[in-house]
Amino acid sequence: MLPKILVVDDDRYTRTLIEQLMRKSAQVHLAENGEEARKLFDAIDFNLVLMDQRLPMDKGLELLREFRAQRPKLVAILITGFADVRDAVAAVREGLFDYLTKPFEDLEALEAVIGKALEIDSAYREIDSLRARLAIESGAPDVIGQSPAMERLLGQVREVAALDTTVLLEGESGTGKDVIAKLIHVWSLRSSKPYLEVNCGGLPESLLESLLFGYEKGAFTGAGQANPGYFEKAHGGNLFLDEIADMSPKLQSSLLRVLQDHSFCRIGSTQPRSTDFRLICATNRALVGEVKAGRFREDLYYRINVVALSLPPLRERGDDIIHLAVHFLDRYNSKFGKQCGPFTPAAVRALEACRWPGNVRELQHCIERVVALEPDGVIDARHLRPTCGEQTGPGTQDSALSLPALAYQDARAEFERDYMRRLLEAAGGNMSEAARSSGIPRQNLYVRMKRWGFVTD
Numbered sequence: 001m002l003p004k005i006l007v008v009d010d011d012r013y014t015r016t017l018i019e020q021l022m023r024k025s026a027q028v029h030l031a032e033n034g035e036e037a038r039k040l041f042d043a044i045d046f047n048l049v050l051m052d053q054r055l056p057m058d059k060g061l062e063l064l065r066e067f068r069a070q071r072p073k074l075v076a077i078l079i080t081g082f083a084d085v086r087d088a089v090a091a092v093r094e095g096l097f098d099y100l101t102k103p104f105e106d107l108e109a110l111e112a113v114i115g116k117a118l119e120i121d122s123a124y125r126e127i128d129s130l131r132a133r134l135a136i137e138s139g140a141p142d143v144i145g146q147s148p149a150m151e152r153l154l155g156q157v158r159e160v161a162a163l164d165t166t167v168l169l170e171g172e173s174g175t176g177k178d179v180i181a182k183l184i185h186v187w188s189l190r191s192s193k194p195y196l197e198v199n200c201g202g203l204p205e206s207l208l209e210s211l212l213f214g215y216e217k218g219a220f221t222g223a224g225q226a227n228p229g230y231f232e233k234a235h236g237g238n239l240f241l242d243e244i245a246d247m248s249p250k251l252q253s254s255l256l257r258v259l260q261d262h263s264f265c266r267i268g269s270t271q272p273r274s275t276d277f278r279l280i281c282a283t284n285r286a287l288v289g290e291v292k293a294g295r296f297r298e299d300l301y302y303r304i305n306v307v308a309l310s311l312p313p314l315r316e317r318g319d320d321i322i323h324l325a326v327h328f329l330d331r332y333n334s335k336f337g338k339q340c341g342p343f344t345p346a347a348v349r350a351l352e353a354c355r356w357p358g359n360v361r362e363l364q365h366c367i368e369r370v371v372a373l374e375p376d377g378v379i380d381a382r383h384l385r386p387t388c389g390e391q392t393g394p395g396t397q398d399s400a401l402s403l404p405a406l407a408y409q410d411a412r413a414e415f416e417r418d419y420m421r422r423l424l425e426a427a428g429g430n431m432s433e434a435a436r437s438s439g440i441p442r443q444n445l446y447v448r449m450k451r452w453g454f455v456t457d
Helices: 012-022 034-043 060-070 082-093 107-136 148-161 177-187 205-213 249-261 287-292 298-304 320-336 345-353 359-373 408-426 431-438 442-451
Strands: 004-008 027-031 048-052 076-080 098-101 167-170 195-199 238-242 278-283 307-310 340-343 377-379
Touching (some): 004 012, 012 027, 012 107, 027 034, 034 060, 076 107, 148 177, 177 195, 177 238, 177 278, 195 205, 287 298, 320 340, 320 345, 320 359
Parallel strands (some): 004 048, 167 278
């Protein structure tokens, strides 16, 4: 179904222009004034509203505030003339997605802004849909993604989950292998039984062995009482072994016997115990290479490589980046009691420009830091740059947000904002001194400073 757009403008040319531009990709509804706009807004669930600032009997910004009171997550764009730009900038700080100035000179840019706004709306709706689904599928993890790569993966997960077979999850660190493993459990016939997970790379061999096999009282120093292991506790359910490539050769051999015989002995005992669990494994390394290097048993590899699912890196998931960013923004606003957001178009472009070598986990931590550190209000590219996509060493330059692939107009705006801030700081806040040192007429400088929020009335 095509998204629905409401265009409110008393100028017939503007209404017709936007309708013709978007008619193939959206259902466009037109209104000449506030009264018509209210009737349409009450009757239709719009994905985006484009509102002229100057309307007969109404101010566009006030009408948008009225609409957003009814739908706080409404994505809206204000259309202004040059004289109204200051009002539009203030509106963006209140949560408006963006503003456009008339006349429209670049129709491709206009279409791109509308497209990005619709992406933000889609992300909001996906979050709401996810919450509704989680209310039905109790215990299901958050899985955000509508890209072809993720739709293909989730289709495979749903098919595999119903099969009682071993699953191997392969993918880079941070791609969400633990989330997919939990989803397999929730969608499986064993969902009412235990789900246990162990990170094989985070534990010493002896501790991992006792955790998996359990032990009898007195089996080793400190074993004051018998304790069942995960092989025993996972009976009837699913056991997830993360980073299985880090398992020692000894434990690889022991695990192979458990999978073959469906039985094991606790440490300190010779009494076999039977178990029935479905094994889910994950690794961020190519196990074929580990087998060739002699670090992973070939027979165990064939035993666990029954069904292999490959998780796509974030850089190959297209629009999922913005959907995930909005999801994490919503999560951490709730967690910290903040009201950060929405993302400005420049922030959206900056997020999409990053290579995200740490994948979903890196993006999640990036948004968490921004929400924790920044005050309430819109999130711009300058808020993201100090924290997101940081270079962790040589060779990671192309993954950093420090040099985002911004459009020329956004790069110019970023430079002007930074220049004005530094100029005012160097002048000690004295506007006249800043005007003299920069060579910009004081009145013009004041307008620019006010535009970026460095001075107020």
